[in-house]
Structures are given as C-alpha cells and as structure tokens.
Amino acid sequence: MSLSITSSVSSRSAVRGLVPLCAAVGAYLFYLSAGEILLRDTDTMWQIRVGQWILDNGAMPTSDVFSFTRYGEAWISSSWLSQVLYALVYGGDWAGPVILSSLAIGATVAIFLHLLSPHFDPARAILIAALALLLSTTHFLARPHVLALPVLLAFIGGLIAAADRRTSPSWWLLPLMTLWANLHGGFVLGLALIGPIGLEAIWNVEPARRRELIVRWGVFGLAALAASCVTPYGWNSLLGATKILSLGKLLTLIGEWKPADFSKPSFFEATLLGLIGLICYRRLTLPVPRILLLLGLIWMALSHVRNIEVFAFIAPLVLAKPISEQWGTASAGASRFEDNRSAPVVTILAGLAMLVGASLTTTMFVAQHPFKFLPMFSPVAAVDVLQQHKAERVFSTAPFGGYMVSRDMKVFIDGRAELYGEQFVLDYYDALDARDVGQLLGLLDKYRIDATLLGADSPAGNVLDHLKGWKRLYKDDIAVIHVRADETRAGAVPASESSN
Incomplete structure (x- = not known):
C-alpha cells in the first residue's frame, strides 16, 4: 500500500512540476501557428534594420542614419540587444522573428506560472495565465518589448516575492536589470516599482527589523540603478528611455500610447470590472501599499493601452498572496514544494520529450508555412x-x-x-x-x-x-x-x- 501511495504522489508531483513547461510549450506553439498576428507592425522592419546596421558597423548608433528629416541628429537605440537578436534570426524571411517572439511568450508563461505556483493550484494558475495572454495578445508583436517581457516578469516577480517574504530582493535580480536595460527601454518601470514594492515589505515587517530592511531595499535600488546603466550608452540609456514620455499631446495620437477606450465593450473592460466585482464579493482585504500598487497598475493600463500587458501579468502577482491566505487557494500549490523532489528523473525526461517534440513541430511547420507581413x-x-x-x-x-x-x-x-x-x-x-x-x-x-x-x-x-x-x-x-x-x-x- 505504501509503495502505491508513493507512486501516486510521485506521479502527481511530476505532473505538477511539468505544468509551467507544458503551458509554455503550448503558448509557444499557439503563437507560432498564428505567427502572422506577430507581424502587424512595420516597426519590426526598422528594428531589424537597426540590428543589421549594428552588426555591419560593429558599433552602436549615436545619430540618425535612416531619415532625411532628422539625419545626423542625436539618437540612441535603447533596444539594441533585441534588435541585434532579431537581425541575427532574420534570414530574409519572417520565420526567425516569429519563432524568437513565440519563444519569449512561452518563457513568459513559464515564469508566470512558476511565480503563481506557491499560491494557486495548477488549474487556477493556468486560468489566470490564459486571461493574461488574452489581455496581452493585441500588443504581442515581433518587437523588442516582447523579448523583454519574460525579463520584466522575472524581475518584478522577484521583487514581489521578496515583499511577500518581508525580506530584501535577491542580488541575482541585478543581472536581470542589466539584461532588461539592453533589451528594451521599459526597464525604467522596474526601477520605478522598487520603491512601492519595497514599501510593502517594510510596511508589514516587525518594527525591530524595519530600519534594516529600509537600508537593504535602498541599497538594492541604488544597485539596480547602476545595473541599468551597464549598457553601451551608460547613463544615456536611462535618459533615452524616458524621452518618449515627454511627447505630450502626441501620446494621445499614437495607437499603443492612447488611453483605454471604454466607449465600446472590450475584454480589458470586462476583466477589470470582473476583478472589482470579485474582490468586493469575496471581501478581499489588502494592505495599504498593495492597494496603492494595484491602483497604480490600473492607472497605467487606463492611461496607455500598451500597459495592459503589464497589468495582466503583474496584478495577479500583487493579489496572489492575499488571495491564497484569505480564500484558501494555497494548499494545493504549496504541496508542490514538498512533493516535486520525489520524481526529478520523470520530470526531466518528460520535459526533454516535450522540447524535442516542439522543435520537430517547429521545423515541419515552418517548412510548410511561409510567414508574411500584412x-x-x-x-x-x-x-x-x-x-x-x-x-x-x-x-x-x-x-x-x-x-x-x-x-x-x-x-x-x-x-x-x-x-x-x-x-x-x-x-x-x-x-x-x-x-x-x-x-x-x-x-x-x-x-x-x-x-x-x-x-x-x-x-x-x-x-x-x-x-x-x-x-x-x-x-x-x-x-x-x-x-x-x-x-x-x-x-x-x-x-x-x-x-x-
């Protein structure tokens, strides 16, 4: 009987450990099969051309070379690493950029489920991930922000996990900040959220530890700021990344920077109203710093539609611990950490089989399906x-x-x-x-x-x-x-x- 129970537990733990990988592979294959939805913005084309210019010249652009109206004026590329990666995989057709972008989306799903796993059982976590993907798909394009999305999620998720534990962030998050700063200018969001998330940790910690924790979060914030400047442009990366925010009235005319429009029904509107209704119905109680953080994410999504994906992936992490503690969703997820050590071989072999299958599927699909821009x-x-x-x-x-x-x-x-x-x-x-x-x-x-x-x-x-x-x-x-x-x-x- 004990052998039977042990085998059953091992099987469940193997399945549980494979959930993030299964979901990631599924998301990757879905966006690969629907690759044309990633090719809806011609910014992809000049992004690749910038990457090719960097590779051809062995240097970073410091002035414009692509227009006649601004030729020679100062300009830096805050997404240079993403542009180089896209240029490297672009072989004259669009299969490379589609595959690379789909891999980034799959990695985002895996990281998201890993961060949710201590607080939700697999079924609930997958449902939340599916909602996040549906909210974000309109902004999933073969562009640098998609390559930066898994790094964004890992960095901010690491900050929230530290706040949940009432400790300071891991120093291993600093290399992520450096990577993010070279992939996309959105890294300024990560810097901006260190303070609000740190306030959550400090708010809930015992008074005796409060001063120490303030110092630790402060030192981490300064270190993250320094890490964000480890780019070919140094401090100018930070200045260049914030330049878009100075465009004033123009931001209301550019599609992805427009405010959310509730004059017509939308999935974002339904999700937001549903979330408010659920919180009220189940009487979820949040600490003041977490309320402010959630309101800030909602404000960002309402102000600029491109921030809906940030709301979709970060808001669940903000709410995860309070929900698991007050609604009792943590028990199934927490057992994962106790059980998943018992079947590592099964998990690894099954994971490798899925990866090989995904690779073969990609090869066969790409050979039969040429990707085309609209x-x-x-x-x-x-x-x-x-x-x-x-x-x-x-x-x-x-x-x-x-x-x-x-x-x-x-x-x-x-x-x-x-x-x-x-x-x-x-x-x-x-x-x-x-x-x-x-x-x-x-x-x-x-x-x-x-x-x-x-x-x-x-x-x-x-x-x-x-x-x-x-x-x-x-x-x-x-x-x-x-x-x-x-x-x-x-x-x-x-x-x-x-x-x-």
Missing part, C-alpha cells in the same frame, strides 16, 4: 516605382516608414516618435488629414518633397489628385504615389499604366 504595411510595388523614379525625398506615412527603411530608403518619418519630436509629428498628422491645404503644401515645400507615398485612401492623397503642380504617378489597393508635375523623370511609370 500586405497593407508592405507597399512593395509602390516602392519599386519610387526607386525606379529615383525619388529621394518622399513624404510617406509612418506605417510605410519601416518597410522603406528595410529597402534602404531615407524616410520622412518612421516609428521613432522620440527622434522626431512632438511638434514635427503633430504637423505630420495635420498634413495627412489635409484639412488645411496650405499647411500640407507648406510642409511639402519646407522639406523639399519630390514624391509622396500615402495610403490608398489617404485624405492628403485625395487632395493631391486635384492640386496644380502635383500628379498621380501610381496607385494600387495599398498605396498611392504623387510626384511634382514638373519633375517627371525618365523611367517613371505612367499612372494610366500602373494604376489598378
């Missing part, structure tokens, strides 16, 4: 016409900028809003809307534009169809090109022949 962001034929026309100063929309950079064209604007500045981008938006024709023409003259590349239904493109001095050179379902009427050059393709 055509609406890849004006291939239109750029061919521009290059044939030898256009040098092209007024284009920002979504086309990434593709143009990938074709080695100097652009009017791309996704680097912090480089171009608030007023420049606001003028660009006004010109696209074409509400003031004089303003549009003034911008085209100011920057000596010789051609335009706009969306097929762009208001500015419709206006240029009827303006003296401009004529349509090309149009298809994606883009339209106009050139100055007195600058028709040899080799240009007549609009009548090239239009669809």
Whole structure:
C-alpha cells in the first residue's frame, strides 16, 4: 500500500512540476501557428534594420542614419540587444522573428506560472495565465518589448516575492536589470516599482527589523540603478528611455500610447470590472501599499493601452498572496514544494520529450508555412516605382516608414516618435488629414518633397489628385504615389499604366 501511495504522489508531483513547461510549450506553439498576428507592425522592419546596421558597423548608433528629416541628429537605440537578436534570426524571411517572439511568450508563461505556483493550484494558475495572454495578445508583436517581457516578469516577480517574504530582493535580480536595460527601454518601470514594492515589505515587517530592511531595499535600488546603466550608452540609456514620455499631446495620437477606450465593450473592460466585482464579493482585504500598487497598475493600463500587458501579468502577482491566505487557494500549490523532489528523473525526461517534440513541430511547420507581413504595411510595388523614379525625398506615412527603411530608403518619418519630436509629428498628422491645404503644401515645400507615398485612401492623397503642380504617378489597393508635375523623370511609370 505504501509503495502505491508513493507512486501516486510521485506521479502527481511530476505532473505538477511539468505544468509551467507544458503551458509554455503550448503558448509557444499557439503563437507560432498564428505567427502572422506577430507581424502587424512595420516597426519590426526598422528594428531589424537597426540590428543589421549594428552588426555591419560593429558599433552602436549615436545619430540618425535612416531619415532625411532628422539625419545626423542625436539618437540612441535603447533596444539594441533585441534588435541585434532579431537581425541575427532574420534570414530574409519572417520565420526567425516569429519563432524568437513565440519563444519569449512561452518563457513568459513559464515564469508566470512558476511565480503563481506557491499560491494557486495548477488549474487556477493556468486560468489566470490564459486571461493574461488574452489581455496581452493585441500588443504581442515581433518587437523588442516582447523579448523583454519574460525579463520584466522575472524581475518584478522577484521583487514581489521578496515583499511577500518581508525580506530584501535577491542580488541575482541585478543581472536581470542589466539584461532588461539592453533589451528594451521599459526597464525604467522596474526601477520605478522598487520603491512601492519595497514599501510593502517594510510596511508589514516587525518594527525591530524595519530600519534594516529600509537600508537593504535602498541599497538594492541604488544597485539596480547602476545595473541599468551597464549598457553601451551608460547613463544615456536611462535618459533615452524616458524621452518618449515627454511627447505630450502626441501620446494621445499614437495607437499603443492612447488611453483605454471604454466607449465600446472590450475584454480589458470586462476583466477589470470582473476583478472589482470579485474582490468586493469575496471581501478581499489588502494592505495599504498593495492597494496603492494595484491602483497604480490600473492607472497605467487606463492611461496607455500598451500597459495592459503589464497589468495582466503583474496584478495577479500583487493579489496572489492575499488571495491564497484569505480564500484558501494555497494548499494545493504549496504541496508542490514538498512533493516535486520525489520524481526529478520523470520530470526531466518528460520535459526533454516535450522540447524535442516542439522543435520537430517547429521545423515541419515552418517548412510548410511561409510567414508574411500584412500586405497593407508592405507597399512593395509602390516602392519599386519610387526607386525606379529615383525619388529621394518622399513624404510617406509612418506605417510605410519601416518597410522603406528595410529597402534602404531615407524616410520622412518612421516609428521613432522620440527622434522626431512632438511638434514635427503633430504637423505630420495635420498634413495627412489635409484639412488645411496650405499647411500640407507648406510642409511639402519646407522639406523639399519630390514624391509622396500615402495610403490608398489617404485624405492628403485625395487632395493631391486635384492640386496644380502635383500628379498621380501610381496607385494600387495599398498605396498611392504623387510626384511634382514638373519633375517627371525618365523611367517613371505612367499612372494610366500602373494604376489598378
């Protein structure tokens, strides 16, 4: 009978130990199979081009080399390591970036479940992880912030775990901060949360230990600040990462920086209201610092939709310990630490089998499924016409900028809003809307534009169809090109022949 019980316990512990890996592999395969949802933003293209530039030149960019409007102006890449990684896996097709991004999402799921495991049984933890993925999927793109997401979660999760134990953070979190600072400018969030999370630990500790803990968290905060500066740019990485926050009104116009919109039903709205209702119904009690931390995460998500993923993965960690203590969800999860030592061989072998299976599945799937960017962001034929026309100063929309950079064209604007500045981008938006024709023409003259590349239904493109001095050179379902009427050059393709 004892052997039977021991075998049963070992089997359960093996399964329990494999939960994070199983979920991670599942998430990886899902996002791999739906890889095109990761290829919805042409920022990916210029990110890769920056990585290729770094590899080709063996140096970090310190000034702009990709636009003609800001050429030579100071600019640093706070995501240089992610850009290099994307450039290394990009082999002329999109399989590499999709695989790399899907791996990062899978790693995020594994870390998330590991952090939840002391407080929830596997079924509840997987349900929470699924909700976090659903909330975050709209911002899952083949871009640096996705590669930084598992590091973000590990660092902030480590801080919260230390607060839960009423101790200071592990020094092993410092290398994570350095890695994060080289992967993506979002590392400033980690620095900003050290204080609020540290306050939680200090608030609940015994008075006799409070002074010691204040010192330890303070020293860790200073060390984390120093660790964040271990980049090719030193202190400038911190300054450059915060520059985007100085764009003022412009942040309300850029899609991912817009505030959450509750004028239409959304999954985020339903999740937030459901969370509030559940907390009220079950009468969850939180310490003051944890209330402030939760409110801060909600405020971030309401202020900028790109922060919804931070709320999705960090809010459950903030609530995990109080929920497990007050709602009794910890018992099944806590036994994991007692049982999982009894079947390490089974767990390791099963894990290796899953990894080998995932690798074989990836190889077979990629061989049969070429990944493609959304055509609406890849004006291939239109750029061919521009290059044939030898256009040098092209007024284009920002979504086309990434593709143009990938074709080695100097652009009017791309996704680097912090480089171009608030007023420049606001003028660009006004010109696209074409509400003031004089303003549009003034911008085209100011920057000596010789051609335009706009969306097929762009208001500015419709206006240029009827303006003296401009004529349509090309149009298809994606883009339209106009050139100055007195600058028709040899080799240009007549609009009548090239239009669809």
